Amino acid sequence: xxxxxxxxxxxxxxxxxxxxxxxxxxxxxxxxxxxxxxxxxxxxxxxxxxxxxxxxxxxxxxxxxxxxxxxxxxxxxxxxxxxxxxxxxxxxxxxxxxxxxxxxxxxxxxxxxxxxxxxxxxxxxxxxxxxxxxxxxxxxxxxxxxxxxxxxxxxxxxxxxxxxxxxxxxxxxxxxxxxxxxxxxxxxxxxxxxxxx
Amino acid sequence: xxxxxxxxxxxxxxxxxxxxxxxxxxxxxxxxxxxxxxxxxxxxxxxxxxxxxxxxxxxxxxxxxxxxxxxxxxxxxxxxxxxxxxxxxxxxxxxxxxxxxxxxxxxxxxxxxxxxxxxxxxxxxxxxxxxxxxxxxxxxxxxxxxxxxxxxxxxxxxxxxxxxxxxxxxxxxxxxxxxxxxxxxxxxxxxxxxxxxxxxxxxxxxxxxxxxxxxxxxxxxxxxxxxxxxxxxxxxxxxxxxxxxxxxxxxxxxxxxxxxxxxxxxxxxxxxxxxxxxxxxxxxxxxxxxxxxxxxxxxxxxxxxxxxxxxxxxxxxxxxxxxxxxxxxxxxxxxxxxxxxxxxxxxxxxxxxxxxxxxxxxxxxxxxxxxxxxxxxxxxxxxxxxxxxxxxxxxxxxxxxxxxxxxxxxxxxxxxxxxxxxxxxxxxxxxxxxxxxxxxxxxxxxxxxxxxxxxxxxxxxxxxxxxxx
Ligand code: SF4
Numbered sequence: 099x100x101x102x103x104x105x106x107x108x109x110x111x112x113x114x115x116x117x118x119x120x121x122x123x124x125x126x127x128x129x130x131x132x133x134x135x136x137x138x139x140x141x142x143x144x145x146x147x148x149x150x151x152x153x154x155x156x157x158x159x160x161x162x163x164x165x166x167x168x169x170x171x172x173x174x175x176x177x178x179x180x181x182x183x184x185x186x187x188x189x190x191x192x193x194x195x196x197x198x199x200x201x202x203x204x205x206x207x208x209x210x211x212x213x214x215x216x217x218x219x220x221x222x223x224x225x226x227x228x229x230x231x232x233x234x235x236x237x238x239x240x241x242x243x244x245x246x247x248x249x250x251x252x253x254x255x256x257x258x259x260x261x262x263x264x265x266x267x268x269x270x271x272x273x274x275x276x277x278x279x280x281x282x283x284x285x286x287x288x289x290x291x292x293x294x295x
Numbered sequence: 296x297x298x299x300x301x302x303x304x305x306x307x308x309x310x311x312x313x314x315x316x317x318x319x320x321x322x323x324x325x326x327x328x329x330x331x332x333x334x335x336x337x338x339x340x341x342x343x344x345x346x347x348x349x350x351x352x353x354x355x356x357x358x359x360x361x362x363x364x365x366x367x368x369x370x371x372x373x374x375x376x377x378x379x380x381x382x383x384x385x386x387x388x389x390x391x392x393x394x395x396x397x398x399x400x401x402x403x404x405x406x407x408x409x410x411x412x413x414x415x416x417x418x419x420x421x422x423x424x425x426x427x428x429x430x431x432x433x434x435x436x437x438x439x440x441x442x443x444x445x446x447x448x449x450x451x452x453x454x455x456x457x458x459x460x461x462x463x464x465x466x467x468x469x470x471x472x473x474x475x476x477x478x479x480x481x482x483x484x485x486x487x488x489x490x491x492x493x494x495x496x497x498x499x500x501x502x503x504x505x506x507x508x509x510x511x512x513x514x515x516x517x518x519x520x521x522x523x524x525x526x527x528x529x530x531x532x533x534x535x536x537x538x539x540x541x542x543x544x545x546x547x548x549x550x551x552x553x554x555x556x557x558x559x560x561x562x563x564x565x566x567x568x569x570x571x572x573x574x575x576x577x578x579x580x581x582x583x584x585x586x587x588x589x590x591x592x593x594x595x596x597x598x599x600x601x602x603x604x605x606x607x608x609x610x611x612x613x614x615x616x617x618x619x620x621x622x623x624x625x626x627x628x629x630x631x632x633x634x635x636x637x638x639x640x641x642x643x644x645x646x647x648x649x650x651x652x653x654x655x656x657x658x659x660x661x662x663x664x665x666x667x668x669x670x671x672x673x674x675x676x677x678x679x680x681x682x683x684x685x686x687x688x689x690x691x692x693x694x695x696x697x698x699x700x701x702x703x704x705x706x707x708x709x710x711x712x713x714x715x716x717x718x719x720x721x722x723x724x725x726x727x728x729x730x731x732x733x734x735x736x737x738x739x740x741x742x743x744x745x746x747x748x749x750x751x752x753x754x755x756x757x758x759x760x761x762x763x764x
Contacts, residue, residue: 114610114613115607115610116488116489116588116610118588118722118724120703120722120724120725120726120727121724121725121726124704124726124730125358125703125704125705125727126704126705128330128358128359128705129330129359129371129373129374129376129377129705130373130377131333131334131337131376131377131380132333132334132337133334143725143726143730148712148730148731172489173488173489173492173522176488176489176522176588177424177519177722177724178423178424178703178722179331179422179423179424179438179439179440180330180331180440181331181334181422181440181441181442182441184440199489199492201489201492201522202458202492202493202522202524203424203438203439203440203519203524206439206440206443207440207441207442210440210442210443211442261315261316261317261456262314262315263313263314263315263317263454264315273442274442274443274446274453274454275338275342275442275445275446275449275450277313277454278319278446278449278450278452278453278454279344279449279450281310281311281319281450281452282450284310284311284319285310285319285321285347285450285451285452288310288321289321289451292307292308292321294323294417295414295415295416295545295549295552295553295556295557
């Protein structure tokens, strides 16, 4: 997993609520057996016509916006548990998603793939959308160490929450399996005492 | 202080508490399928480790299998490769697989309970968000991502934050023609798709207690549609009767001992919930969704909300544009093109019986394509035995072989662009049943009546015409 420390980047605004993982990556593209290549079909049906031509009104097809952070409406990542959604976002080049609310499973999947979910207040989210719409070159700064997100060139910033352990994993590029494997003795001891019916 | 049902089960599975409030939770059973497991097997290989407890894993092929001619090789190259990869992985690691052609094959959340794999007090996970289905047995069951599938393979454990506790009570008696699917669509319409985020839900109250196991599974199944990690119902006689005699159920004295323990699994009177909601069963109508998430549901006689009555008019309009519907419109009388009866929400034998009970001696409307996909080989066999297959075939329904099918449109079972599909599945997201498909979620009885009438109707007006409730 790539280490995550600090991002300074322009952003891609996608002001839609309740974006579910079927939109992020539709089921018919889940046939692959590796983790790579899903970026190609990220937001497939919003991004492309059925014949494969680009939909010019979709933000990923709009040259005005670019950057490694996706800013999305409330309740991002609801629906299916498919980790392919996180893989698709990472494969496309995103390192973080900013929203005012994330669905649980998506949040966990994102963190397990070095994609930082940054949950901000709805006011702050609105502010980013406004600033970026009036100036697409506007950068934001996400500093994981201090858990702070800042709209560059302004004083507008907010702290965001992240589990201390998960933060340490992201900063060091570790994952949960390494940690769990190191607890093998405890797990085996537990199994000996675990009564099942 | 007393404990909730959830706490009783969770606490028995905590291996250790670690920093940041996380806990190492032991997993009793791990269900896997072809779509979300290959990358996890790869991960295990790359790390050069073995799977810790193979006997705790059960595999099936369901998401990406054809529902026609399952005895022939799969035509779609990618699908075939994915299903074959599961077979190869299970052989390599020594995992029990109920693959295509096996008499136990079926949708993962249908086969777990019907084989008696799912039992009260367990922890069960699967790389699929509807794993919450198994919660109907008083089990902590939830969906996980592929990285977590790999974690469970490697260590039989997950590193988790304990969710908050919510209880939803449904009190009173359901009206005629109202089913558990209507209850859960009603709840989600009240709480919205994010209302349960961060929570594990317990469903309680007299209306829930009176439900069969199949009906309880339908409710727990859709917990994820309000954002909850899972849902559970305290086990009782209904639960024990259902489990008794199943393939992997404890037998003889073991069963008695098990029931003794299972009977302790309920929320103590003084248990504390972080949130609690109570609804009256009498207020629940046959439900139908009009929008593009499961929270956008209404009683079938109600009107689609108007812009001024919703918190987010833009979202409403985006959904309605996709659905080809207008704010303030009524759905009653709307012509329907497709009816899909299937998915882990409503494809069990009881669901098929309800449908057959209504369509017996009737014909589907000529404007409707009706498809029924049983949840498992066992459901299929049972339906044949009971003559349900013939009833459905005579009514003009197309009968398929088990799989997820048009619930997620991953195989060739897709709803054509722009067409309406009344569906017993669990998600009405844009494109879920195929690009441009317009889904309306309903109960199996509502689906059956609509298939015959060819348009959206209120099932209560048809009660007496073979509707046994
Ligand atoms: S039937 Fe649908 S919801 Fe259920 S497991 Fe299959 S794809 Fe998921």
